[in-house]
Amino acid sequence: MAQDRRYALPTYTPTARALHWLIAFLVFIQLPLGLYMSYRGNEMITVNEKGETVKGIFDALTGVLYSSHKLIGLTIFLLIVVRLLYRLTQGAPRPDPSVPAALTGVSHLVHWMLYLLLIAVPIAGYLAISYGRYLEVFGIPLPALTEKNMDMSKEIFEWHETGAFLILAFVTLHILAAIYHKFIRKDRVVERMLPNKIV
């Protein structure tokens, strides 16, 4: 009988699932890390040795947070490129036939928006640090891709921030959809992506 159920429920391959959860894990770290380090580096109010109030603190911890953010961001970029190539060559399991076509269409739109944003946001991050010459990661210099231009750097950081908030919005929608499938619609869509689940 287990055999029949396997045919009734096509799942994502172990490779597709591993990439999905690895990237999801890194994105869950990357978003709050970006927000906190940027707050710490630009906004946090502290008092220095002279008793003056300063905005933004760039100490060793802030440096580690920025380097970690760049490293994790570049890792996400590499993984999403691998995942996208895998997706485009290997495809995905056919949609669950119990789900209305309109809902499947919306879910595909959300998935492709996530792929697009997970490519565009790290590229924007890299261009912004290239224009601003903030190219160091744990003491190791990254190659500059552009000339120095602080106005461009500022502008692209704005895009980077907007893109990051769009990722947050689409991921929230995506997780709400998973909850809807699992607990309200009670279908087996979520099982397709669960780790180590060979149904």
Ligand code: HEM
């Ligand atoms: C999917 C990948 C990424 C996500 C989700 C992400 C997310 C974020 C977020 C939420 C912020 C805070 C925005 C703010 O409040 O101002 C931020 C800032 C920043 N990101 Fe990323 N980021 C990613 C990749 C990268 C990459 C690849 C780099 C560079 C190699 C990078 C460099 C930076 C820098 C330098 C800042 C600080 C900007 C500032 O201090 O004003 N990010 N990122």
Ligand code: HEM
């Ligand atoms: C609790 C968190 C999450 C859950 C429960 C979840 C669940 C799922 C499920 C069940 C699918 C398959 C949908 C289907 O077969 O129609 C899926 C696909 C997908 N998920 Fe997630 N996900 C989560 C987090 C994330 C995050 C953080 C990202 C990216 C930032 C992400 C990106 C994607 C993408 C791009 C697909 C499309 C896969 C394809 O190419 O067909 N997911 N997710």
